[in-house]
Amino acid sequence: MNVPSLYSALKKRYSVGSWWPAETPFEVVIGAVLTQQASWKNVEKAIANLKRAKLITARAISRAPLSKLEKCVRSTGFYKQKARRLKGIAKALARANLSKMELKEARAFLFSLHGVGPETADSILLYAYNKPIFPIDAYTKRVCKRAKIAHTLNYEKLRAFFERELPRSADIYKETHGMLVELAKEFCRVKPRCRECALKRMCKRASEPK
DNA sequence: GGCCAGGCGGCCC
DNA sequence: GGGCCGCATGGC
Numbered sequence A: 001m002n003v004p005s006l007y008s009a010l011k012k013r014y015s016v017g018s019w020w021p022a023e024t025p026f027e028v029v030i031g032a033v034l035t036q037q038a039s040w041k042n043v044e045k046a047i048a049n050l051k052r053a054k055l056i057t058a059r060a061i062s063r064a065p066l067s068k069l070e071k072c073v074r075s076t077g078f079y080k081q082k083a084r085r086l087k088g089i090a091k092a093l094a095r096a097n098l099s100k101m102e103l104k105e106a107r108a109f110l111f112s113l114h115g116v117g118p119e120t121a122d123s124i125l126l127y128a129y130n131k132p133i134f135p136i137d138a139y140t141k142r143v144c145k146r147a148k149i150a151h152t153l154n155y156e157k158l159r160a161f162f163e164r165e166l167p168r169s170a171d172i173y174k175e176t177h178g179m180l181v182e183l184a185k186e187f188c189r190v191k192p193r194c195r196e197c198a199l200k201r202m203c204k205r206a207s208e209p210k
Numbered sequence B: 001g002g003c004c005a006g007g008c009g010g011c012c013c
Numbered sequence C: 001g002g003g004c005c006g007c008a009t010g011g012c
Helices: A002-013 A025-033 A042-051 A058-063 A066-076 A079-095 A103-111 A118-128 A137-148 A157-164 A170-185
Strands: none
Touching: A002 A157, A002 A170, A025 A042, A025 A058, A025 A079, A025 A118, A042 A066, A058 A079, A066 A079, A103 A118, A118 A157, A118 A170, A137 A157, A137 A170, A157 A170
């Protein structure tokens, strides 16, 4: 399957508006860290807790006691780790101004933070800073693998592939990435629902026995 | 009641 | 580069 036909098939079913709900760039950072291996529902709870505790800015989180952070983010799992990492990230971001950095510099900076890997960094760059970077998550890999969209699942190669195949636009990247996630949640689950899938006409897997 | 969730870092080979 | 492990709660 090629990317243009994937895109138009997704567009027929999904309309992904503001798919990453956040009021500020730093709220995207918080969400990106908390959603690591956690469902968005549990992340929403944690963000609501943080807002109630007035811990929604980098400055506030960098100064907050760990125990308080832990309580707020408990629902997202791995909560001690996440509280510690969030605090470290907040400290670094309270001083740096990512929006004034060149893309490469900003990406390298994010990568240097403990608890920020490729997907988290790229989600932050795309959704918080509107940079034309296509984040690769587990959902995207799963769809690509099953539908044989790309010949690699290597993070950097798959990212480069999508960035090359799609028009170089942050809005298009957001939309496409969002729709892929929706597709993976609805049909391309761990236990796939190929029979009803919106892509079954074009997906090799669905037309093959198992 | 068992899967599974919008990973990451630290290992190992 | 790739594979395995620990990290942990809550929804379905």
